[in-house]
Amino acid sequence: MLIETERLILREMNFEDFDALYGILSDAETMRHYPAPFDKAKVKSWIDRNQRRYKEDGFGLWAVVLKKTGEVIGDCGITLQPIHGEMLPEIGYHIRRDLWRNGYGSEAALASMKYAFETLKLSAVYSYMKYTNAASYGVALKNGMRFVEEYDDPVNIKTRVYRITREEWLNRK
Numbered sequence: 001m002l003i004e005t006e007r008l009i010l011r012e013m014n015f016e017d018f019d020a021l022y023g024i025l026s027d028a029e030t031m032r033h034y035p036a037p038f039d040k041a042k043v044k045s046w047i048d049r050n051q052r053r054y055k056e057d058g059f060g061l062w063a064v065v066l067k068k069t070g071e072v073i074g075d076c077g078i079t080l081q082p083i084h085g086e087m088l089p090e091i092g093y094h095i096r097r098d099l100w101r102n103g104y105g106s107e108a109a110l111a112s113m114k115y116a117f118e119t120l121k122l123s124a125v126y127s128y129m130k131y132t133n134a135a136s137y138g139v140a141l142k143n144g145m146r147f148v149e150e151y152d153d154p155v156n157i158k159t160r161v162y163r164i165t166r167e168e169w170l171n172r173k
């Protein structure tokens, strides 16, 4: 699996990406909307889990590589997530903090969305986040997702859900 955009490559993550991913996922500000930043064990299991997803589901969170430098600057991709009691395909993303607001998050998410509709032939994809995560829903809105609902959740207090359907994707072009 390899997706190329104007500035990025999305490819399967592996243990050679550990240091780059640990740098991103252990950062307190980046993980502000999560229960806690990831420690080394959590990053290892993050890589393990995504490698399992590639085999079992045919997709997962991929490493985001900046073409200009070859560095891994984040992760982005599609995973099955429990959203309001249902397992649904979700587009998720983390970008290295010093590179925020350059459009990389939305570029990677849009490429994942294209893959979801054109390769996986999914009928809809979702993004969900803690209600305070404006950057996360900013990416969803920028890429044409629409607000679906906000529900109470013990981890996030309130979880917001955004979605784009295949029909909306096709009409968007």
Ligand SMILES: CC(C)(COP(=O)(O)OP(=O)(O)OC[C@H]1O[C@@H](n2cnc3c(N)ncnc32)[C@H](O)[C@@H]1OP(=O)(O)O)[C@@H](O)C(=O)NCCC(=O)NCCS
Pocket: 029, 030, 031, 033, 092, 093, 094, 095, 096, 099, 100, 101, 102, 103, 104, 105, 106, 107, 128, 129, 130, 133, 134, 135, 136, 137, 138, 139, 142
């Ligand atoms: C969410 C995240 C990946 C966005 O990455 P990014 O590369 O900075 O996003 P983009 O530059 O593509 O921003 C897209 C839009 O989102 C909105 N946005 C991004 N960051 C924002 C912020 N801090 N506050 C408010 N809106 C924001 C803007 O509308 C932006 O468009 P604009 O720059 O044209 O105004 C990044 O903020 C991140 O890694 N956050 C921490 C991890 C996380 O919470 N992931 C989501 C878990 S649910």
